[in-house]
Amino acid sequence: MAQAVRTQLIKIGASRSVRLPKAILEQVGLEHDVDIEVRDGMVILRAAHPRAGWAEAFADIAATGDDFILDADAPSLTS
Numbered sequence: 001m002a003q004a005v006r007t008q009l010i011k012i013g014a015s016r017s018v019r020l021p022k023a024i025l026e027q028v029g030l031e032h033d034v035d036i037e038v039r040d041g042m043v044i045l046r047a048a049h050p051r052a053g054w055a056e057a058f059a060d061i062a063a064t065g066d067d068f069i070l071d072a073d074a075p076s077l078t079s
Contacts, residue, residue, distance in 0.1 A: 009016040033048035061067045
């Protein structure tokens with residue numbers, strides 16, 4: 001089982017922050033943006049991958065023929 005580390009919440013305006021030790025950041029690969037989830041009374045942080053899965057989703061859309069322009073008859077803003 002993983003060893004727990006105790007730290008304090010730091011007040012920043014109306015919010016709170018948590019300082020994460022460098023060793024923990026390196027162990028889980030957190031560098032920049034994170035996704036935060038609350039589940040069963042726990043706060044879960046994970047590295048954010050905002051476009052993960054987009055390529056597969058676009059391929060699925062193209063394969064089903066659902067990649068057409070909905071407003072093709074709309075007037076152009078550049079002409």
